[in-house]
Structures are given as structure tokens and as C-alpha cells.
Amino acid sequence: MHVRVQSCIAVTPRVNVYALAATSGRPLPPYAPGAHIRVRVTATNGMQELRSYSLIDPYDPAQPYRIAVQREHEGQGGSVYFHDHVKAGTEIDILPPSNHFPLNPQARHSILIAGGIGITPIFCMAKQLQSQAQSYELHYAGRSIPEMALHAEVTTSLAPCWRIYTDDEHAQSGMSCADILSGYQPGHHVYVCGPAGLIQAVRELAQEHGWPESAIHFELFSNPLAKQAKDGDIAVELRQTGITLLVQAGTSILDAVAAAGIDCDYDCKVGECGACLTKVIDGVPLHRDFYLNEKERQKGDAMCTCVSWASSEKLVLDL
Ligand code: FES
Incomplete structure (x- = not known):
């Protein structure tokens, strides 16, 4: 699928938000919150590869897709390619949205937890739940407010069901996943996206506090178990x-x-x-x-x- 970058906005020193519209001018395919698209990029090894980016907004056929790309110097070059080569007007290839991090439609209450750039699918979920008047709470953690890609959007476009946590001198208190997860009730679901350590902590604490596996949902950016030093060829x-x-x-x-x-x-x-x-x-x-x-x-x-x-x-x- 061929899309054109309508706009590219630097929302933090490392994160750009790109708006993508079909070059045909027709509406882009629908998706549900938690979905991502795969974008064809050129990695540092010169190979064409696909990179996954979560969609920020609930689907609206009249609007472009929005994705946020964080520049990762230690990555395989996909984000560097994006930051260095993709500007407003650039045409790129994407695959249609797919979703393995969907909201449970039967949930009575959703706890949304985001760390850093993991806010992108979580924000989409919060917007959707808010528009459907469903019960939710959002916990958004980052190093500092200027480094939180969607801080302004969360605090201005969502009802105050959110809490912001930072590690800098303005921090009031750190995010306590144990407190957030302490009161499991049937029908509650937790969704977490962010660094592997955060996801692991949420999964372990949720299990300790009696959350069933089916109520714990997560999306990984990397897998801490892959590529271990003890592996041989x-x-x-x-x-x-x-x-x-x-x-x-x-x-x-x-x-x-x-x-x-x-x-x-x-x-x-x-x-x-x-x-x-x-x-x-x-x-x-x-x-x-x-x-x-x-x-x-x-x-x-x-x-x-x-x-x-x-x-x-x-x-x-x-x-
Ligand atoms: S590509 Fe998703 S599990 Fe391997």
C-alpha cells in the first residue's frame, strides 16, 4: 500500500509523529485500537526490511494514520532511516494494519499502562474507551515530560482518568505497578506497552495479585529472552x-x-x-x-x- 507523509512533527528530541495518507486519496483500511502497520524501511545493512509502528488514533476514514517513531541509535537502523529520510511529501510502502493487542470488548474496566514510546497503542485505546464512555484508567511513565511523546495529547484530549509519572526532579511519585494491580476484580483487564522490564514487572505482579492470564495483555518492542550469550551456532x-x-x-x-x-x-x-x-x-x-x-x-x-x-x-x- 502506497502512502504519502502529510506531516512530520518532532514532538520530542527523539520522537517524530508522522501522518500518512493514501496516495490514491481514498480512505485507508480500518483497524481497531492496539493495531500497528508495518513500514518498509532500509536497515543499516542496506536490506529492505519491515518495521512495526502502532497507530496512535482510533480509526477515522477521513483522517490519515498517525505513527510515532523514536530514534534508536542501538537499533537496526529502521528508526534512523525514518528520521533521516522520511519527511512531509515522502512516499512510502506500508502493509495494512494488523492487531495482536486488541481491547477486550467485554471488559468492565481497563487499566492502561504505558512506558515511554509505548504510549502509542495505549493512547489509541484510551481515546476509544473514552469515546464509548467505557471505564478505564491510564498510567503513563517517562523519564521527563519533555521526553514524553504524547504528554500534551494525553493531558489535553483525555478526561482526567490519567496519571503521569516521571523520573526527573519534577517527579511526585514513581509508578507503583503493585498498587495499580492490587485490586483485581472479575471483568478487569490490564494492557501494558513499553520497555521489556516494565512489561515483565506488570505480568509478574498481575499474576501475584491473582489476575488471570486472559486479563493480562501486553505488546513488546523487543524480546529480552532472545539472543542469549550462552547460545552457540x-x-x-x-x-x-x-x-x-x-x-x-x-x-x-x-x-x-x-x-x-x-x-x-x-x-x-x-x-x-x-x-x-x-x-x-x-x-x-x-x-x-x-x-x-x-x-x-x-x-x-x-x-x-x-x-x-x-x-x-x-x-x-x-x-
Ligand atoms: S514474527 Fe511474530 S512471533 Fe515471530
């Missing part, structure tokens, strides 16, 4: 294709397969969506995703190739 035989790849520790099976020119499906690349799930014919996968449940992991006959590794020296995949 592995051989990956692609049975259908008839080739064997040597996949080096610190990389991913999915990237190696794609680099070999083999078409494989993927979306999040953090082990969350299951799009890259691949049948394992032989070998022992080391599961590092958040998609498979314990029973499926133990079966060991499928794995998410974007993040999972192997405890055997060789894997045989049905690719």
Missing part, C-alpha cells in the same frame, strides 16, 4: 527447500531464512504474534516466544523462528 536444515543454513549465535533463524531468499511469513519479530510459527521436523527448540502455551512448547513440534533457538546442534524445519 546451530545448523538449520530446511527440508522442503533442501538446504542447510549455519545460523550464527546472536542472530535469528527467521533472518537467516529470509537472507537465503526463502519467503517466510512474519510480523512482530519479538515472539508475540505467531506469524512465523514453523513446524519442527527434528531437533529440540528452545522456546523464547510469548505465543505458544506450555503444552505446545512441550510438544516441541513448532517454534517461532524470530526469537527461539535450539538446544540441539541441528534443527530440521518444514520450510
Whole structure:
């Protein structure tokens, strides 16, 4: 899908908000809060890659999509490409929205927790819940107010169901996830997006406070379990294709397969969506995703190739 950047606004020193409209002039496809689009960018290695960015506003066919891109110097170059090359008037390719972080329509109360740039899908959820007069509360944490990409929008366009937390000298109190999650009631759902440490803390505390797994929703930007120092290189035989790849520790099976020119499906690349799930014919996968449940992991006959590794020296995949 071809879109043109209508505007590019620097909302913090590291975050630009881009408004994207279809070059055809027609409405863009609909989506629900929590959705993201994938944008084709050029990574530092010169390869064309897809990067996922959450949509900031509830869908309105008359409005452009808005995404926020934070410049990440340690990343693989997607955000740097965006900041350096994508301006108002630039035309880019995107894939239609997809969503593995949807709101539960049956929720009686939604607790929304955002850390840093994780505010983008959370803000969309808050706007939608507010427009439907549904019960929610928003907790938004960042280093300092000038570094919080949607601080102005949260504080001016949402009813005061929000609390802002910062780490700087203006901080009144830090965000206590334990306090936020202490009063679970049936019908309550919690949604968290932000750094991996925040997501992990919310998941653990929610479980400690009796939240059922089905009421805890999260969206990852990176997977802290992937690429571990103790990993060794592995051989990956692609049975259908008839080739064997040597996949080096610190990389991913999915990237190696794609680099070999083999078409494989993927979306999040953090082990969350299951799009890259691949049948394992032989070998022992080391599961590092958040998609498979314990029973499926133990079966060991499928794995998410974007993040999972192997405890055997060789894997045989049905690719
Ligand atoms: S691409 Fe989403 S789980 Fe692998």
C-alpha cells in the first residue's frame, strides 16, 4: 500500500509523529485500537526490511494514520532511516494494519499502562474507551515530560482518568505497578506497552495479585529472552527447500531464512504474534516466544523462528 507523509512533527528530541495518507486519496483500511502497520524501511545493512509502528488514533476514514517513531541509535537502523529520510511529501510502502493487542470488548474496566514510546497503542485505546464512555484508567511513565511523546495529547484530549509519572526532579511519585494491580476484580483487564522490564514487572505482579492470564495483555518492542550469550551456532536444515543454513549465535533463524531468499511469513519479530510459527521436523527448540502455551512448547513440534533457538546442534524445519 502506497502512502504519502502529510506531516512530520518532532514532538520530542527523539520522537517524530508522522501522518500518512493514501496516495490514491481514498480512505485507508480500518483497524481497531492496539493495531500497528508495518513500514518498509532500509536497515543499516542496506536490506529492505519491515518495521512495526502502532497507530496512535482510533480509526477515522477521513483522517490519515498517525505513527510515532523514536530514534534508536542501538537499533537496526529502521528508526534512523525514518528520521533521516522520511519527511512531509515522502512516499512510502506500508502493509495494512494488523492487531495482536486488541481491547477486550467485554471488559468492565481497563487499566492502561504505558512506558515511554509505548504510549502509542495505549493512547489509541484510551481515546476509544473514552469515546464509548467505557471505564478505564491510564498510567503513563517517562523519564521527563519533555521526553514524553504524547504528554500534551494525553493531558489535553483525555478526561482526567490519567496519571503521569516521571523520573526527573519534577517527579511526585514513581509508578507503583503493585498498587495499580492490587485490586483485581472479575471483568478487569490490564494492557501494558513499553520497555521489556516494565512489561515483565506488570505480568509478574498481575499474576501475584491473582489476575488471570486472559486479563493480562501486553505488546513488546523487543524480546529480552532472545539472543542469549550462552547460545552457540546451530545448523538449520530446511527440508522442503533442501538446504542447510549455519545460523550464527546472536542472530535469528527467521533472518537467516529470509537472507537465503526463502519467503517466510512474519510480523512482530519479538515472539508475540505467531506469524512465523514453523513446524519442527527434528531437533529440540528452545522456546523464547510469548505465543505458544506450555503444552505446545512441550510438544516441541513448532517454534517461532524470530526469537527461539535450539538446544540441539541441528534443527530440521518444514520450510
Ligand atoms: S514474527 Fe511474530 S512471533 Fe515471530
